Amino acid sequence: MTMNRIALGQFEIHGLRDGFFHLDGGAMFGVVPKPLWEKIFPSDSQNRIRLALNSFLINTGQSRVLVETGIGSDLEEKIFKHYSVEREPGLVGSLQKLGFRAVDIDFVIxxxxxxxxxxxxxxxxxxxxYVPTFPQAKYIIQRGEWEYALAPSERDRPSYLKQNFMPLKEHGQLQLVDGDYKIIDGVEVVLVPGHTSRHQCVKVQSAGxxxxxxxxxxxxSGHVGLPYIMSYDLFPQQTLENKKRVFDQAIEGDWILGFNHDPDHFFGKVRKEEKKYKFVPLQ
Ligand SMILES: [Zn+2]
Incomplete structure (x- = not known):
């Protein structure tokens, strides 16, 4: 396990975790054959691999921005079992361990x-x-993703559960944005399609x-290699192009990257070696 906290200029960024769940290893690695991916992610008797539900807390001093909220506490029993979810202490419990309460969060992305x-x-x-977990927060969501979530295709309909997002609208906490958008000084969302057509990443900048x-x-970190793209992606070719573009920028600017589902690494960097991108853990 590498570090779960970094200082970024004037900001502090914590990696924290809602828990773990299990997904089919083949689906997670797309066209990559099992003998290659199982070296990094051993699978269970159902061919599933254990993945983390990572969140990030960006504390700028003035504001606290939470990125991703994991799987949550109220998943239907059937789904909970299906994915063998492990949640102890869960996201709010993990925040409390760091000294933050749900009410301290200003923005959720x-x-x-x-x-x-x-x-x-x-x-x-x-x-x-169902009510918002973070009562003072504005929830930042791409408008196109919101609209799609209300009428998904047959392919990914099971992934959208209305109780996760409709209450935000009912409580006036929803903030829909279109494309790249600055939330506060130093924190912006960036449209990076591929997984879905309006998937967004988060860029944080402080003191260079x-x-x-x-x-x-x-x-x-096991998905840094270019062909390692999930079968879940609706637009895998866009994922590929965006991976190359983002990695090249990341190498050029010496960016620290954050990983969503990595059980071992919240943070890392990439480098390029003979045209191949490689993961580099933070020391
Ligand atoms: Zn995911």
């Missing part, structure tokens, strides 16, 4: 609205009603240093 990225946006209150959260563009 979801890269997209699949349930493993926004499940913790809401929780069931005492009246069994850059942190870039990859979201599902590159879910783990």
């Amino acid at each position: 979801n890269t997209h609205l699949h349930f493993d990225h926004c499940g913790g946006n809401t929780y069931k209150d005492a009246k069994e009603k 240093e850059v942190f870039f959260f990859l979201g599902d563009l590159v879910p783990t």
Whole structure:
């Protein structure tokens, strides 16, 4: 396990975790044959691999921005079992360990609205009603992703659960954005399609240093190699082009990258060796 906290210029960024879940290894690595991916991600008897539900807390001093909210506490029992979800202590518990309460969060960013990225946006209150977990936060979501989530295709319909995002609108906490958008000084969302048509990444800059959260563009350090693209991606060719573009910028600017589903690394860098991109852990 590498570090779970970095200083970025004047900012502080924490890697924290809602828990773990399990997905089919073949689906996670697309066209890459099993003998190659199972060296890095051993699979269980159902061919599943264990993936993390990583979130990031950006503390600028003035504002606290939470990126991704994991799978959440109120997943239907059937789905919870299906993915063998492990949640202890969960995202809010992990925040508390760092000394933050749900009410301290000013902004929540979801890269997209699949349930493993926004499940913790809401929780069931005492009246069994879904309400926003972070009562003071604006939730930043791409308008195109929101519209798609309301009417998904047959291919990814099971990934969109309305209780994860409809309550945000009902409580006036939804902030829809179109494309690249600056949230506060030093924190912006950047449209990077491929996984979905309106998937967004997060770019954080302070005192010349850059942190870039990859979201599902590159879910783990095992997906840095160019052909390592998930079968879940709706537009895999766009994922490929965007990986190359983002990695080249990251190498040029010495960016620190953030990984969504990596069980071992919150942070890392990439380097290029004989035309191949390689993951470099942070020391
Ligand atoms: Zn995901």
